[in-house]
Structures are given as structure tokens and as C-alpha cells.
Amino acid sequence: MAATNGSAFSVSDNAPGSGSGAGAGVTGTGPVANGAGERDAVIRGRGITVGFGRTNILENLDLDVYRGEVLGVVGGSGTGKSVLLRTLVGLQPRRGGTIDMFGTDIDSASAAERNAVERRWGILFQGGALFSSLTVKQNVQVPMREHLRLESSLMDELAELKIAMVGLAADAGDKYPSELSGGMIKRAALARALALDPDLVFLDEPTSGLDPIGAADFDDLISKLRDTLGLTVFMVTHDLDSLFSICDRIAALGKKRILVAGDLETVMNYPDPWIEEYFHGKRARATAAGMSQQ
Numbered sequence: 170m171a172a173t174n175g176s177a178f179s180v181s182d183n184a185p186g187s188g189s190g191a192g193a194g195v196t197g198t199g200p201v202a203n204g205a206g207e208r209d210a211v212i213r214g215r216g217i218t219v220g221f222g223r224t225n226i227l228e229n230l231d232l233d234v235y236r237g238e239v240l241g242v243v244g245g246s247g248t249g250k251s252v253l254l255r256t257l258v259g260l261q262p263r264r265g266g267t268i269d270m271f272g273t274d275i276d277s278a279s280a281a282e283r284n285a286v287e288r289r290w291g292i293l294f295q296g297g298a299l300f301s302s303l304t305v306k307q308n309v310q311v312p313m314r315e316h317l318r319l320e321s322s323l324m325d326e327l328a329e330l331k332i333a334m335v336g337l338a339a340d341a342g343d344k345y346p347s348e349l350s351g352g353m354i355k356r357a358a359l360a361r362a363l364a365l366d367p368d369l370v371f372l373d374e375p376t377s378g379l380d381p382i383g384a385a386d387f388d389d390l391i392s393k394l395r396d397t398l399g400l401t402v403f404m405v406t407h408d409l410d411s412l413f414s415i416c417d418r419i420a421a422l423g424k425k426r427i428l429v430a431g432d433l434e435t436v437m438n439y440p441d442p443w444i445e446e447y448f449h450g451k452r453a454r455a456t457a458a459g460m461s462q463q
């Protein structure tokens with residue numbers, strides 16, 4: 170797997186009144202400032218441009234991801250959320266812009282520096298992307314084999330620890346992906362994402378395909394990991410429950426860039442037809458009503 174990674178995610182963008190042009194920041198209510206009075210950005214992307222053929226999907230996109238937050242990335246279908254995630258982790262080439270991860274400019278980093286950065290993040294792909302011919306335990310050990318040189322007994326212990334950490338029973342470790350439920354697959358994929366004790370995890374629609382109870386359990390797990398491990402989470406999601414319950418900030422993608430980023434209220438009140446429908450439509454009202462009854 171290639172290049173980038175980072176920890177907390179704050180998005181700089183061009184919301185009204187937030188400043189102008191590249192680097193202008195939408196400041197949400199996220200955590201911690203550094204000594205200079207700015208938040209500690211684990212990922213700092215500037216002018217990111219990505220395209221296929223003649224079409225750019227992302228154009229001049231700026232974003233900062235801040236340490237220790239869960240950032241929910243939303244946007245209409247096809248706006249480029251997964252492309253953005255893949256670009257940040259180095260799986261998708263850029264046509265322009267820079268990405269700084271944990272203080273390292275990815276483009277000018279040496280192979281060793283990039284490797285060090287890569288070890289600091291994990292990814293949960295949409296659908297889990299587990300290797301079907303490997304057991305859960307072996308899947309969790311894939312990043313360990315790639316990046317570490319450990320005795321196999323120690324790798325077994327570490328994998329068992331990760332499997333327990335995501336709430337799977339110990340015997341799940343010896344099962345193959347085809348023997349797991351959808352929720353178990355997500356947890357197993359999360360265990361793999363946590364294999365190297367990352368500072369940051371990228372999650373691509375982690376609750377898609379789960380029933381509401383399974384999704385809520387998964388949300389709880391993510392917020393527990395953030396609180397106990399200090400994880401930073403970059404989460405592409407369509408799930409309103411997740412946005413309302415666990416996201417510290419939200420970034421809305423549209424028009425090839427981050428339209429707005431900030432706390433829920435900031436994003437919900439941004440004047441854009443898709444945001445209006447998404448956050449104030451029938452489903453959003455039902456979700457918000459459900460949350461307020463809890």
C-alpha cells in the first residue's frame with residue numbers, strides 16, 4: 170500500500186465568511202490548539218486536485234484533519250468522498266496539491282519517512298476488503314507482516330488482542346470471512362486497521378449494510394476507541410445517526426471541494442441544496458427526533 174496518512178482531520182475550506190481561497194479555514198469546534206494558536210493538524214492538504222480522464226473530481230481542495238477528533242465526511246453520491254480518502258492514503262494519484270501527514274510532506278519524503286508515516290494509520294475499506302483465503306487472525310496480521318518483524322507467537326497474541334478490542338469473540342480469530350456476519354466483518358476489518366496501533370484510522374462507510382442496532386454498536390466502538398486510544402478518525406459516511414452521535418466535526422464535500430466544515434450546527438446551516446435536503450429532509454428530522462428521545 171502506498172503513501173499517506175495522518176491523525177486528526179480538520180477541514181479548511183471556503184465557506185462564506187471563513188476567509189478566501191486556498192488555506193482559508195473553516196474552523197469547527199474541534200480540539201486542541203498548538204502553541205501558535207492553531208489546531209494540531211495531523212493531515213494538512215492544500216490545493217488537492219484529482220481526476221480521471223478529462224474530468225477532475227476534486228479541484229483545489231484544502232483540508233486539515235485535527236488530532237483526536239472524529240471527522241465525518243459527507244456529500245452526495247459521486248462527489249468524491251472515497252476518492253479523497255484514497256488520495257490521502259496514497260492509493261490515488263493527485264494532479265496537484267500537497268499533503269502533509271504528521272508533519273511530513275508526502276511528496277518530498279524519503280521511502281523510510283513515508284514508511285514511518287504509513288505505519289501510523291489504518292484503513293477500513295467499504296465492505297471490509299478482508300482476504301477471503303485468510304482467517305480473521307491472519308488478516309489482522311497482514312500489516313504486521315508488512316511492517317514489523319515479529320515472532321509468530323507474538324503476532325498471534327497481538328492479533329488476539331486486537332480481535333478482543335473490537336468486541337469479537339476469541340474463536341472468531343480462526344474463522345474465514347465467509348463464515349462471518351456483516352457486523353463481524355466490519356469489526357474484523359477494524360481489528361486489521363488497528364493492527365499497528367495507529368494514531369489515525371480512515372473508515373469508508375463503516376456502518377453501511379449494518380442493521381440499526383449493529384450500526385449503533387459500531388458507532389459506540391469507534392467513539393470508545395477515540396476516547397481510550399486517542400484515535401483520530403476520518404470517516405466517510407452516509408449515516409445520519411453516526412454524524413449526530415459520534416462526529417466531532419463534519420466536512421461536506423461538493424463542487425469538487427469541501428463546501429463547509431465545522432460542527433454539526435455550522436454544517437447544517439450552510440446554504441446549499443444538498444445540505445438542506447440531507448440535514449433537514451424527512452430522514453434527518455426522524456433521526457434527530459430519535460436522538461433527542463435517547
Ligand SMILES: Nc1ncnc2c1ncn2[C@@H]1O[C@H](COP(=O)(O)OP(=O)(O)OP(=O)(O)O)[C@@H](O)[C@H]1O
Pocket residue numbers: 221226244245246247248249250251252253
Ligand atoms: N478509478 C476510477 N476511474 C474513473 N472514475 C472514477 C474512478 N474512481 C472513482 N471515479 C469517479 O469519481 C467520482 C467520485 O467517486 P467516489 O467513489 O469518490 O464517490 P463517493 O462520493 O464516495 O460516492 P458514494 O457516496 O456513492 O460512494 C465518481 O464519478 C466515480 O465514477
